[in-house]
Amino acid sequence: MMALERWLIELLLHFAARDEINVFLRSPQNTATIIGCLIAVSGALLGTFLLLRGMALTSDAISHTVLLGIVVAFLLMTDVFGMVGDTSSPWLILGASLAGVGTVVLTELLYRSGLLRQDAALGLAFPLLFAIAVILVSRFAEDVHLDEDAVLVGEIGLAWANTNSHCFDNCATVTISPDHPQAKMARQCRNCRELGISPRDEGAEFVEICSNCGSYSPAQAWQAGYLQKEPSLVFFPKSITVTLIMTALSLLLALVFYKELKLTTFDPALAKALGFRPGVMNYALMILVSLVAVGAFDAVGSILVIAFFIIPPAAAYLLSDRLAVMLLLGPLIGAAGAFFGYDLARGKFFGFIEVGDIIAGLNSLFGLDLPEQWDSSISASMVLMIFIIFTLVWVLSPRYGLISTLIRRANQRRRFDDQVVLAHIHNHQFTDRHATELRVKTLHLHFRWTGRKMGRVLARLRALGLVAVVNGLAQLTARGETQVHAFRGAMLEAHNMPDID
Amino acid sequence: MPAEDKRVWLTIAGIVVLGICFLPLGQWLFGIRYTYTVRVVALGGAILGVISGALGCFAVLRRESLMGDALSHAALPGVAVAFLLAGRDLGFLLIGAGIASWIALRFIAALLGTTRLKQDAAMGIVLASWFAGGIALLAYIQSIPDASQAGLDRFIFGQAAAIIESDVLLISGAGAVVLLALALFWKEFKLVTFDGEFAIANGFQVGLINTLLSTLIVIAIVLGLQLAGVILMVGMLIAPGIAARQWTQKLHHTVILAAVFGAFAGGVGAVISAIDADIPTGPMIIVVAFSLVLASIALAPGRGLLWSSWRRRLDSRRFARQNALRDLYRYALSHGSPGRPAPDAFIRGIGDRSAALGLRQLLASGLVETTGDSWRLTDTGIEAARRDAHSLQLWDLYRLYADDMGLPLLAEDRQLDIRDVLPADAIGQLEAMMEQRPN
Numbered sequence: 001m002m003a004l005e006r007w008l009i010e011l012l013l014h015f016a017a018r019d020e021i022n023v024f025l026r027s028p029q030n031t032a033t034i035i036g037c038l039i040a041v042s043g044a045l046l047g048t049f050l051l052l053r054g055m056a057l058t059s060d061a062i063s064h065t066v067l068l069g070i071v072v073a074f075l076l077m078t079d080v081f082g083m084v085g086d087t088s089s090p091w092l093i094l095g096a097s098l099a100g101v102g103t104v105v106l107t108e109l110l111y112r113s114g115l116l117r118q119d120a121a122l123g124l125a126f127p128l129l130f131a132i133a134v135i136l137v138s139r140f141a142e143d144v145h146l147d148e149d150a151v152l153v154g155e156i157g158l159a160w161a162n163t164n165s166h167c168f169d170n171c172a173t174v175t176i177s178p179d180h181p182q183a184k185m186a187r188q189c190r191n192c193r194e195l196g197i198s199p200r201d202e203g204a205e206f207v208e209i210c211s212n213c214g215s216y217s218p219a220q221a222w223q224a225g226y227l228q229k230e231p232s233l234v235f236f237p238k239s240i241t242v243t244l245i246m247t248a249l250s251l252l253l254a255l256v257f258y259k260e261l262k263l264t265t266f267d268p269a270l271a272k273a274l275g276f277r278p279g280v281m282n283y284a285l286m287i288l289v290s291l292v293a294v295g296a297f298d299a300v301g302s303i304l305v306i307a308f309f310i311i312p313p314a315a316a317y318l319l320s321d322r323l324a325v326m327l328l329l330g331p332l333i334g335a336a337g338a339f340f341g342y343d344l345a346r347g348k349f350f351g352f353i354e355v356g357d358i359i360a361g362l363n364s365l366f367g368l369d370l371p372e373q374w375d376s377s378i379s380a381s382m383v384l385m386i387f388i389i390f391t392l393v394w395v396l397s398p399r400y401g402l403i404s405t406l407i408r409r410a411n412q413r414r415r416f417d418d419q420v421v422l423a424h425i426h427n428h429q430f431t432d433r434h435a436t437e438l439r440v441k442t443l444h445l446h447f448r449w450t451g452r453k454m455g456r457v458l459a460r461l462r463a464l465g466l467v468a469v470v471n472g473l474a475q476l477t478a479r480g481e482t483q484v485h486a487f488r489g490a491m492l493e494a495h496n497m498p499d500i501d
Numbered sequence: 502m503p504a505e506d507k508r509v510w511l512t513i514a515g516i517v518v519l520g521i522c523f524l525p526l527g528q529w530l531f532g533i534r535y536t537y538t539v540r541v542v543a544l545g546g547a548i549l550g551v552i553s554g555a556l557g558c559f560a561v562l563r564r565e566s567l568m569g570d571a572l573s574h575a576a577l578p579g580v581a582v583a584f585l586l587a588g589r590d591l592g593f594l595l596i597g598a599g600i601a602s603w604i605a606l607r608f609i610a611a612l613l614g615t616t617r618l619k620q621d622a623a624m625g626i627v628l629a630s631w632f633a634g635g636i637a638l639l640a641y642i643q644s645i646p647d648a649s650q651a652g653l654d655r656f657i658f659g660q661a662a663a664i665i666e667s668d669v670l671l672i673s674g675a676g677a678v679v680l681l682a683l684a685l686f687w688k689e690f691k692l693v694t695f696d697g698e699f700a701i702a703n704g705f706q707v708g709l710i711n712t713l714l715s716t717l718i719v720i721a722i723v724l725g726l727q728l729a730g731v732i733l734m735v736g737m738l739i740a741p742g743i744a745a746r747q748w749t750q751k752l753h754h755t756v757i758l759a760a761v762f763g764a765f766a767g768g769v770g771a772v773i774s775a776i777d778a779d780i781p782t783g784p785m786i787i788v789v790a791f792s793l794v795l796a797s798i799a800l801a802p803g804r805g806l807l808w809s810s811w812r813r814r815l816d817s818r819r820f821a822r823q824n825a826l827r828d829l830y831r832y833a834l835s836h837g838s839p840g841r842p843a844p845d846a847f848i849r850g851i852g853d854r855s856a857a858l859g860l861r862q863l864l865a866s867g868l869v870e871t872t873g874d875s876w877r878l879t880d881t882g883i884e885a886a887r888r889d890a891h892s893l894q895l896w897d898l899y900r901l902y903a904d905d906m907g908l909p910l911l912a913e914d915r916q917l918d919i920r921d922v923l924p925a926d927a928i929g930q931l932e933a934m935m936e937q938r939p940n
Contacts, residue, residue: 056622057567113806115798120743123566127736128791131784134658134733139779152657153636303574303732304636307629314622345637370585370645377640383633390626394616405615 001090004245005236006166018168018232031160031237032299033342036382038243039296040334042250043308044316046289048323048330051313052265057122059309061107062100062286063293064126067302068133069099070294075140093242093294100290101283103129154301156239157345157378163235165219170231174221178210182226186211239298246288246295253288254327257281262323300379307383308334315390318400337389341382347374417457419487420447422466425474426484438473508802509754513761520547520765523772531776538662539775545664545672546767546786549725552676553734554741554763555683556721558756559714561742562694566735568609568715571624573722573734575605577635580656580726581642591668591727595675598656598723605631606715632731659730659783661771672724679720682713683756690714691752728767729783737783740790741766747801766790818858820916823889825859829869829878830886839886842877888918895919895931906930 012021024030050056073095103125110121176183187206189199197204216224218231254261263271264278271278289309296305312334316326340350347355355374363370395402424446428437437446444454458474461467466480476484527533560569576598583597605627612623639653655663683690689710692700700707722734729737745758770786799806825848832843849856860876863869868882878886896915903910908927920928 051622054619054621056619056625060570060625060628113798115747115804115806116743117564117566119564119566120561120739123570123735123739124743124791124794127570127733127740127787131733131736131787131791134781134784135788138781139777153640304629304633306625307633310622310625310629314618314626317618317622318616366586368586373644374641375644376637380633380636380640383629384637387626387630387633390630394612400616402615 001241001245002164002166005164005241008241008244009166009168009234009236013168013234018234021234025163025235025237025240026160028157028160029342031240032156032378033339035156035159035237035239035243035299036338036341036379037335038240038247039292039299039305040308040312040338040382040386041331042243042247042292043296043305044312044330044334045250045254045327046285046292047309048313048316048326049261049265049285050289050309051317052323056310056314058104058286059289059293060306061103061122061126062290063302063305064130064133065103066096066100066290066293066297068129068136069096069102070297071133071136072099075136079140093291096294096297097287097290100293101286104286152301152303153377154297154299154304154379156299156382159237159239159299161237162239163237164241165217166234166236167218168232168234170227170229171218172221172227172231173215173217174226175215176210176213176226178208178213180213183213184211185209242295243299246292250288250292253284257284261285265323300382304379304383307386311383311386311390312337315393318393318397333389333393334386337386338382341385342378344385345376345378345381414460417453418461418466421454421457421461422476422480422484422487425467425476426481429475434473438475440469440472440474443474505749505803506751506754509749509751509758512748513758516758516761516765520768523769527772531773533772533775539772541666541669542661542664542775542782543768543771545669546661546728546771546782547764548669548673548676548767549728550737550741550763550765550767550786551760552672552679552763553721553725553738554745554759554761554766555680555756556718557738557740557763558742558745558752558759559690559694560718561739561746562752562755566739566743567621567624568606569718569722569738570735571609571628572602572605572719573726573731573738574628574635575631576602576723576726577656577731578631578638579635580653581635581638584642584653585638592671594656595671595723595726598726599719601631601635602719602722603716606719635731655730656726657730657732658781659726659728659733661728661774661782664727668727675720675724679717679724682717686710686713687753694752729786733783733787736787736790737763737766740787740794744790744794744797747797747804762790762793766793817855818862821855821859822862823859823916825856825863826868826878826882826886826889828856829863829876830883830890833878839878839883842872842875845871845874845876848876892918892920894935895928898931898934899923902931902934906934 009021016024047056047059050059070092073092076095077089077092107118107121107125110116110125111118116124178185185208188209190205190207192199192204195203199206212224216226218227219233219235221227222231222233260271260276260281263274263276264281268278271281292309293302293305296308300308312330313326315333316329319329320326343349343351344355349355349358356372359370359372359374362368363372393401398404421443425438428434431437436442440458443458444451447454458467458469461480462469464479465477466483468475468477524535528535533539557569560566579597579599579601580594581597582601583593586597587593609620609623609627612618612626613620618626642653654660689700689705692705693707693710693714697707700710718738722738725734725737741759741762742755744762745755748758749755766786766789770789771782773789774780774782774785797805800808802808828848828850829843830839832847833839833841836843848860860869860871863882864871868879868885869876870879871877893915896913896919899908899919900913902908906927908930909923911922914922919931923931
């Protein structure tokens, strides 16, 4: 991981000076936005396949168990192996993603017992695993970094502060030994506690210990003032590296196995018959979903991450029928949400509306007394922004959007009404009942419609020149006649029936 | 009372007794002290368990378990908004939660009605977005200097210790109304749960009934929030229903049993978490509820894993015995007389274990005797084999003529003696028919 970071920084150094990089990365906004975008891209890539496979909520199950995996691995690391607990340690990531895949297997087993349905198995498995994780956190891990708040929302706003330092020039590591001129020596009583005496009492024995001995990395040495020349350092946030690796892996999966994923998603039976192994692809997907969920845990917590998996692909699904386009649109939508989401957390809505103004408006409208300073959770705001974009897409999408769907349905309803009335007139004109069946005043009764609806339909048909009213009776015009015949012909052809007329 | 009904009532009584016994047992084993707080929390937990268990059954049966998850996450922004508007009064907070969940419910319905998104995606979208809204609002509330948000956090993970007596009264009142509504619309709910199309065809207002049922489920979720929290509430809602479903096939039994399971999980979970201040109540309740599910899956008569593996074992023993008897009889008849011995190698066939199993049983009940390398039916054995063969012949006739003769229709099961499953007069008719036929 360090090597990768170093390589990345060297790449960046071609484009920008060292100080510029440090200033850029030290801004909470830049780091949070980068991490948010990376999570959004990897989540949307994998989420597209989950959505199309009807497994959207599997990401929910996985993200919940990942918490249990992290907690167990964390406790094992700190309490059993005595290591320093760090939620971006590779061991922890590995253990937690195994736990994630384990849930999928567990749910499958519960479901295969035949005693409960799939939704029930999922709905049972993840609250349980989450409950165990919460019990463990509050029982054993009270004083560590894993608190309940971090579990919920992550700490994307603080990600800039958790860095690895990389040194590029004047890189002196300093080792302070007891005979070093800068070593700080102190006398400490060796047996005071044992004997219960004070250092001043007789019989106290002393040892010399060095309070600042040890080896210092260049960054630490500079900070402690052991170096004359400032080393040229770059501080790189750890979370960016982790999420970058996850994104690269997701991209790799989506690009290299595009064909396989597509086939096993849309036609698993065919894939099996052709010798692809749908099960293998499925587990590869699950492993990556777990990895991304673990990688995102630090930044956005274990619940909000499912938004990055589900919402952007759902929005892309309302815009396009093509998998490749969806794979492009989903990450874009997610990244846009992450980008504008940071501003939302700081009170700016797409840059032109201030949330504070809205609150002020509400205050004056309802006589409330809410502070106008809006300063909120960054990860939650990113999710809200993604949701807002989704809602916009849903309302406005040209083919599958709300407006176009409503218009299409209204058109269909109108066309249906028109055809029914035309057919009724066609069936009854020139019969001996036409005087009762076609009287305009009573026509609506034959359809059990209201008179107003009938009036609307008739007015439309007359305006189109399909129907004429003669002596209070409705009649088809010549154009109406051709219309009915064309429609009948199309219907009969569609149902493959001979014309009996 | 039929055997199954009796069993269900026995189970219910057993759980109630177990729950009551747990109180002194917990005191004795773990040194739990039943302070006023513990008593209030346990009572609240038990009452919430009854409500969510009873309504959760419907969520489970309608295959909407995960809807419970989405709706409970969706309650969070409502709590926050209610807090901003009306302060800390629990009644207002719950009303806010209910409104937010209900809007989420309608939003999911709108997504499903107007797009091609599937239910799981729609629920995931709403779950994550509403939850994010709630978190964002909570963060905003936290930044308000004088209005400490203490007390709202409890809606996320649940905090039973914060329940006080007036809360229990509120929960009981609202719960009584919900259960009353359930009783009043019992027939309608049952119908739309099991056969919605039939309900539509018979002129029921299915949309209205569904909305009412979902609203009741929302109320149950909202009432349980402060105990289990928005994340775990789904477990509280569906686990009792899933456990109860294993024990019975009847809706009213399932609902009553789920209510009892829910009360057990709520009460016992609350009491266990009183052992140590660090054990959170909500998650403990979920763990107890899940243990009930595991126990039910393993033990429930009829469906449970232990039960069905035991029944499979019995069946395979019975089939082995029957097949060995039939093989011996057929071999003997085709070689002259029923008493002829059959060689051991022939009867054991290709060495599958079931022949040995069957022969051992026949030997033990004295139907066969062996000389070591051959097997012979004894007189009682021949008698039993004849009865069996007779039954098979009757089954043949039944298959051909049951319809013509107007006999009661059964699934054909040749492992059973037909005389045990058909009434005596039907057997008489079949035997008369056999007499007439010249073989």
